[in-house]
Amino acid sequence: MKTGVLVIGGGAAGVAAGIQSARSNVKTIILETGPWLGGSLTSGAMCVVDGNRNFPSGVWGEFSQHIKKYYKNSIGYDTTANAVLRFEPAVGASILKKTADTVKNLTVYLNTPFISIKKDGTGYEVSAKINGENTTIKAQVVIDGTETGDVAVKLGVPFEVGFESEAQSGEKWAPKTAFPIIQNMTWIAILKDYGRAADRTITKPDGYDETLYASIQSKNIKQTLASGRLPNDKFMLKVKGVNDYPIKTEDFASAENKEKAYQKARLKTLGLVYYLQTKLGLKNISLDNLEFTSADHLPYLPYLREVRRSKGVIKMVLDDIYTPYTRSSKLYRTSIGIGDASPGQHLLPLGNAPETNYGAFPAYSIPAGAAIVKGFD
Incomplete structure (x- = not known):
């Protein structure tokens, strides 16, 4: 099986990447281990979203419009332009699947774990279990859309974890010494x-x-x-x-x-x-004993705020958010996405971890280089 782009992991980012790739006339495959697309939004039940209300653009904007259309006749449901988006996880998953099914050049495989990955010339060779059978997929580009960076781990990508020190990041908000703790x-x-x-x-x-x-x-x-x-x-x-x-x-x-x-x-x-x-x-x-088919009726996935960070071609720091236009790097010029959600701080045990006073947090953009792993084609 051959494809131009292979997205391993059908989370929110993976689905968006797969849809955009296919709409750009590139043959694309999405492999998702679980039964649903959407990752934390659906399988993880993070289905009350108060971020990006003023940026209804891209695949996210399309998804939010479908949600509002679905619930528009529900009594009390707020369909105003910048309302907090609320939806039942199964509804969100269904909408993402229907959207993906309408995209030419895109094939989605659910309940499909990937087994291995290795470099193959200018591309990659991936082994996955599709419909119960071991299948080899050759792709020119692979996108790690897993919740925990599983693809990058198998390729030996180096990672950073937790709080970097002020000397490492150059951020005045950073602790004086590195603190390798991750959010709950x-x-x-x-x-x-x-x-x-x-x-x-x-x-x-x-x-x-x-x-x-x-x-x-x-x-x-x-x-x-x-x-x-x-x-x-x-x-x-x-x-x-x-x-x-x-x-x-x-x-x-x-x-x-x-x-x-x-x-x-x-x-x-x-x-x-x-x-x-x-x-x-x-x-x-x-x-709710009908939302998920798990034995305990809990979501299929946890809501993971962070696990590990691969080293990108460039490193985006807080100054690129607070003062993007006066920075010499001018990373905003290579933006591939925007957001306005302020960073949460969920660290236990409470009181034993750094708490950062971010102040008023502005909207920001994410540069392409931050999402491309350094040193890996």
């Missing part, structure tokens, strides 16, 4: 209100410790749920410092390590659901 992951839950009279209390999760969730008592639980409100009486449950789970790079050193960390994160979120039901009286609000 969160296993989000999609909850549903089954009606005031319902009792949908889940089974007490293994290792349940109610002290892990006591801090939620200080929050207005109604506001917390409202911030994650979705159509059809559903909620996205993601509470900073409560169902966050601390991770290290070692957790991604092997499939076994990753699975252990993932299982612990799932149990922590199930514990939060159980706490809401048994301590805060929300027994009528429980996991």
Whole structure:
């Protein structure tokens, strides 16, 4: 099997890259290990998006318009131009698949793990299991669209992790010494209100410790749920410092390590659901048992804020965001994407990690060189 561009990983970035490649008249294939396209947006249930509301452009703009069109007749759904985008994960996944299916030159394979990759002349040779059979794909260009940089790891790409020092990055906001800590992951839950009279209390999760969730008592639980409100009486449950789970790079050193960390994160979120039901009286609000086919009804993937960074052809730093037009590098001239989401800081244990005061965070662009791995064709 031959193709011009092979995208391994059908997350949000991978799908956008695949669609744009195919629309540029290049034969393109997307391989996705799981059952859905969309990555964190869908399989990870990060389905309340308050960023880029003023930049409805590109594939993102197309996706958001499809979402608003889908829900336009739903009572109370905000379809104004810069409203926070809210959608059920399965709906988002369906829209992405339908969009991909309409694009000429694009082939998508779901439930398709890639096995290996190696350099092959000017291109790459990739082994994947397509429809249960080992298949070789030869591609001129490979894009790593996985959630954890799995393709780059197999190719031996060097990575950076955590906070670089001020001397390394040249950023005045950086710590004086490097700090190799990465942000927590969160296993989000999609909850549903089954009606005031319902009792949908889940089974007490293994290792349940109610002290892990006591801090939620200080929050207005109604506001917390409202911030994650979705159509059809559903909620996205993601509470900073409560169902966050601390991770290290070692957790991604092997499939076994990753699975252990993932299982612990799932149990922590199930514990939060159980706490809401048994301590805060929300027994009528429980996991939506139709959104995901997983045994515990949690999303297929965690929401990963970061894992590791490959070294790009160029390094983008904070000064390229705050003062892009006076920098000698002029990286904005090679922009391939824009954004306006301010950086979150989810680091546990709280108080033991650097907290950065970014101040007012402006909109920014991402230069092409930051996304191209240095030293690899």
